[in-house]
Amino acid sequence: MSLLKIENLEVCFPGPDGLLKVVDGVSFEIAEGEVFGIVGESGSGKTLTALSVLKLVPYPGRIASGQISFKGEDILSMSEESLRNIRGSKISMVFQEPAASFDPVFTVGSQLVEAIRIHRPQANARRARDIALEYLEKTHIQDPERVFGEYPHRLSGGMKQRIMIAMALVNSPDLIILDEPTTALDVTIQAQVLDLLCEIREAEKLSMLFISHDFGVIKKMCGRVAVMNKGKIVETGATSRIIDSPKEAYTISLIESVKALS
Amino acid sequence: MILDLIRNKMAFAGLLFIVLILLFALFAPAIATNDPSKVDASSILSAPSRDHIFGTDMLGRDIFSRIVYGSRISLSIGFIAVGIAVLIGIVFGSVSGYYGGRVDSAMMRFVDIMLCFPTFFLILAVIAVLEPSIFNIMVVIGATSWMGVARLVRAEVLTLKERDYVAAARVMGASDLWIITKHLIPNAIGPVLVSATLGVGGAILVESALSFLGIGVQPPTPSWGNILMDGKSTLGVAWWLTIYPGIFILLTVLAYNLLGEGLRDILEPRLKER
Amino acid sequence: MNMVKCIDIKKHFPIRRGYLKGAAGFLKALDGVSIEIEKGKTLGLVGESGCGKTTLGKIILGIIKPDSGRVELETNKLQVIFQDPHNSLDPKMRVKDILSEGLILNKESKERIGGKIKDALDLVRLPQNALARYPHQFSGGERQRIAIARAVLTEPELVVCDEPVSSLDITIQLQILELLKDIQKRFSMTYLFISHDLRVVRHMAEDIAVMQHGRIVEKGPTRKVYSEPSHPYTKILLSSVLGIIK
Structure with a gap:
């Protein structure tokens, strides 16, 4: 059985001339333990597709139709309360801008503890702190005790993104959604963070939905990929197959541009 | 932008009322039912009637006509005082923000000092020394209310001057004056427009208060403030002398505030989201 | 050299x-x-x-x-082309004014400026009707073309x-x-x-x-x-x- 199944997803935003379909009939499945990629250029609808999985499409947009089932449960018909139990625990998310993902007035430690205790209120402060430190170590943060007490602005972008990943892992999710997690980072840091993600995936047998505009990153991370353009999935398949022999005109031109710059 | 304004009902209502008062001011002779300074001993303090829809004062002058003519004074003081404030504020703020450093520190400390004066008493003192003419009132209100605009413009300029288009202009050989007038001020004008609109309401209030205290616009020239003052002594017998100019002051200030708030929502949508 | x-x-x-x-x-x-x-x-x-x-x-x-x-x-x-085409074009100026700025600063005559701007638009493959529009009406790539045209104009x-x-x-x-x-x-x-x-x-x-x-x-x-x-x-x-x- 697939972990996540999306069928005919449509997301609409009110535009100047009626509703604008930003995601238009998107369907795909992610199997247990799989890393599935969505690649596309800006405005292709890839981020909104990801946000739909947690029913987090920002106002005034809304999910117009479609079905999203996670472990056989229908996400779109769930109550807000059951959704909250899934968000950050069964499905967690890492965003592009590590700087914007943290609240600047709290230490990263207290934000990690908060993430843990939202879903495990029975864990006391001591226990939550231990879990947080354990995951900081797992994401190869040196001197986790010190970093635990630091404020976000004192840490580099790469560090913040590692902590973000730790935060996404603390509640042992089944699926992590990563939306351009390395786009804001320098190349050398990007390489380290991607290596970390590969390692974690092996260790925790995690499934990932990996969103990127960069075919190089997708190739490194994902077994299968969907190419999105103007709200539609143009082509889905094994990453190596798409890169070596793309079928659709859009994919062909995209791959050509990437190759010209490689 | 005009469409947005029509969509924003409160702001549009404010705009309509302001236009109405503007029409009053522009076509005062045609709209007024009587000569505003014509003394009529036969109808002293008469209640609102068909001849005098807002009644008459203790000299038998028609209140409605006085309010219509008074709108000229109130509006022109509002506009010109705010115009002066905006002009000083823009020049001061943009120079301060653009040059930064010691210039900025010195100029902003001056703003702080200006803000320490209780403005209304400063105006009172200045008017007491000079004579209370309409011109003096405009200048004094303008010269004591520019600090807000200056701070606003400075804050905008501080961020705008780091934009790449400013650097691009500098590479092409643009002078400081060119950069300030062509790039910085046009981009900083949105919030100034909002604050100016709100400021007109404030200036009208100050003028009314001054006239009410008898050191504003001098009789026989009618202004909303001095009509109100005339009504003070007869409030018990002739309510219309106080209520009508009061309502006009209230509605006009409210209209400017509504329009200002509306403009803020339209020009700075990011503020609305918060 | x-x-x-x-x-x-x-x-x-x-x-x-x-x-x-x-x-x-x-x-x-x-x-x-x-x-x-x-x-x-x-x-x-x-x-x-x-x-x-x-x-x-x-x-x-x-x-x-x-x-x-x-x-x-x-x-x-010298000229410069920046990264962020949102930030490098003055949002309150029409493309025509953005492009002519450098030439006005070089004190060129009005007639010559008009002609040069037209040529520059052709060079960066933008349509002539772009002149009357504002930067926010263009995509990122088009805006970068405008920035390039502005840079090239001053030779x-x-x-x-x-x-x-x-x-x-x-x-x-x-x-x-x-x-x-x-x-x-x-x-x-x-x-x-x-x-x-x-x-x-x-x-x-x-x-x-x-x-x-x-x-x-x-x-x-x-x-x-x-x-x-x-x-x-x-x-x-x-x-x-x-x-x-x-």
């Missing part, structure tokens, strides 16, 4: 901790940088964020002054391109890079091409300089630096690039 020569440029920014206090330390944005660019060629300047590459570009353009060191320029006709001999394609989608990146190359050939301009993206720099530059922490750690012909990097940092940088061809 060299179009630009930078000799031992240093620029330190004071780090202040709090108001009215002196500098708590110095950020060494540039710590003794020397580069030269041959006339008509492109020097690619690569490095990660905060390495000082943008500061060097601004010093060459004369927007900021170095603390020490010399910039020798063969020309005073510069040296153009500093600071991450000119970094905020664009890859297919658009390629179009803009080709346009830049095309224009360079046609007007025999010299480029300083600043980028964090080694793939883009390889596409554009004959020579390359690699920067780290305010210093040039390696420089040489692009092909050589890519095939036989000598400095460890260059090696890390190159191995971090994720291509799709193995």
Whole structure:
């Protein structure tokens, strides 16, 4: 059985001339333990597709139709309360801008503890702190005790993104959604963070939905990929197959541009 | 932008009322039912009637006509005082923000000092020394209310001057004056427009208060403030002398505030989201 | 012949901790940088964020002054193309005014300005009706074309391109890079091409300089630096690039 199944997803935003379909009939499945990629250029609808999985499409947009089932449960018909139990625990998310993902007035430690205790209120402060430190170590943060007490602005972008990943892992999710997690980072840091993600995936047998505009990153991370353009999935398949022999005109031109710059 | 304004009902209502008062001011002779300074001993303090829809004062002058003519004074003081404030504020703020450093520190400390004066008493003192003419009132209100605009413009300029288009202009050989007038001020004008609109309401209030205290616009020239003052002594017998100019002051200030708030929502949508 | 020569440029920014206090330390944005660019060629300047590459570009353009060191320029006709086309075009100006600004500053006559602007739009392949519109009415790629047209109009001999394609989608990146190359050939301009993206720099530059922490750690012909990097940092940088061809 697939972990996540999306069928005919449509997301609409009110535009100047009626509703604008930003995601238009998107369907795909992610199997247990799989890393599935969505690649596309800006405005292709890839981020909104990801946000739909947690029913987090920002106002005034809304999910117009479609079905999203996670472990056989229908996400779109769930109550807000059951959704909250899934968000950050069964499905967690890492965003592009590590700087914007943290609240600047709290230490990263207290934000990690908060993430843990939202879903495990029975864990006391001591226990939550231990879990947080354990995951900081797992994401190869040196001197986790010190970093635990630091404020976000004192840490580099790469560090913040590692902590973000730790935060996404603390509640042992089944699926992590990563939306351009390395786009804001320098190349050398990007390489380290991607290596970390590969390692974690092996260790925790995690499934990932990996969103990127960069075919190089997708190739490194994902077994299968969907190419999105103007709200539609143009082509889905094994990453190596798409890169070596793309079928659709859009994919062909995209791959050509990437190759010209490689 | 005009469409947005029509969509924003409160702001549009404010705009309509302001236009109405503007029409009053522009076509005062045609709209007024009587000569505003014509003394009529036969109808002293008469209640609102068909001849005098807002009644008459203790000299038998028609209140409605006085309010219509008074709108000229109130509006022109509002506009010109705010115009002066905006002009000083823009020049001061943009120079301060653009040059930064010691210039900025010195100029902003001056703003702080200006803000320490209780403005209304400063105006009172200045008017007491000079004579209370309409011109003096405009200048004094303008010269004591520019600090807000200056701070606003400075804050905008501080961020705008780091934009790449400013650097691009500098590479092409643009002078400081060119950069300030062509790039910085046009981009900083949105919030100034909002604050100016709100400021007109404030200036009208100050003028009314001054006239009410008898050191504003001098009789026989009618202004909303001095009509109100005339009504003070007869409030018990002739309510219309106080209520009508009061309502006009209230509605006009409210209209400017509504329009200002509306403009803020339209020009700075990011503020609305918060 | 060299179009630009930078000799031992240093620029330190004071780090202040709090108001009215002196500098708590110095950020060494540039710590003794020397580069030269041959006339008509492109020097690619690569490095990660905060390495000082943008500061060097601004010093060459004369927007900021170095603390020490010399910039020798063969020309005073300089231009710049920035990364973020949202930020580099004045949002309150029509394209027509954006393009004519440099020419007005050069005191050209009105008639000549009109003609030149039309030619420049053709050059960057934008329609003539673009003139009456505002920057926000264009896509990122189109805005970058407007920025290029503005740069070309003043007939510069040296153009500093600071991450000119970094905020664009890859297919658009390629179009803009080709346009830049095309224009360079046609007007025999010299480029300083600043980028964090080694793939883009390889596409554009004959020579390359690699920067780290305010210093040039390696420089040489692009092909050589890519095939036989000598400095460890260059090696890390190159191995971090994720291509799709193995």
